[in-house]
Amino acid sequence: MQRVRDDQDTEAFAALFGHFAPRVKAVLMRSGTDAAMAEECAQDVMATVWHKAQQFDPRRASVATWVFTIARNRRIDMLRKDRRPEPEELDWGPAEEADQADALAVQEESDALGRAISELPEKQRALIEAAYFGDMSHSEIAIKTGLPLGTIKSRIRLALDRLRHAMR
Template identity: 45%
Template sequence: MYPHNSAFDKISYEEADLADLLQLVAENRDKCAFARLFDHFAPRVKGFLRRNGTAEAQLDDVVQEVMIKVWRYAERFDPKKGKLTTWIFTITRNVRIDLLRKENRPEPDANDPMLVPTPPVKSDDAVYANQAAMRVADALDDLPKEQADILRLSFFEGKSHGEIAEHIGLPLGTVKSRIRLAFDRLRNSLTELEL
């Protein structure tokens, strides 16, 4: 499906690190840098598409098309104009619109959340969001490995509880229990951090 060593060896990158990886792709066609970008963004793009109504059978094809465009047009990204994440999800939105047009569906609804541009983020909000994300990541790192892994599969890769159970070979009830326990621990950790 997607090239990576294991479902559990996800690395969290800062936005600047991701932009540096794309720069390597743009300048040198660095396949290793692209593989890291792919590992980081492919599951997120897939989850985004799934949440926004893309048919399950089309998800992998659309993700591949998005990542091919990232490879082909890497040199077009300008960090002065916005974040890499925004650029990639704009590509995702456009690929989704193209898919809808190819299927001869009616024009997309102007009220579709995928078509509404995101408002600019205030710098204070961005700082707070970054700090909050770091606190959540720290709290996630404090969880037992099996709980953290299940949360990553569920919320970062967008897998259903049933898919997780099948993927790691545990009963569905055990997966649900671990998610519930992990949420309780996260909630307690984040409450202590006043988040």
């Protein structure tokens, strides 16, 4: 590995590849990855080993630990990529009109929710509005208000409990 890192030695890399690529593929397959994806991932891992060899530090990890850490991370990346949701199908033509009873029920529920939000204590209502209508994260709200993050989370949780109770 040091010859690959220091000298970009292709013969040393070929030896590394011959040793680690089949082992990486086998570990991936034992973890449930199909053969084709395991092969692709092993190739990608070994390409990463070549391109990032200068980052290898024998004081921090052994070669095997470094290679298998790259493999683990690459497998996680591939799984995340496969689990990404597909874009919604586009509807062509006019949309079906909503049933009047359904539309009325949705409107009544929206009105009830609006009343329930308005009845919350001011401190809770302001945080609910910032989080859900202002599309702010809890951290962003904490920065804006100067309140501790735990306080923000507690007040939002209490407010949501009150809203759930009010909507039953």
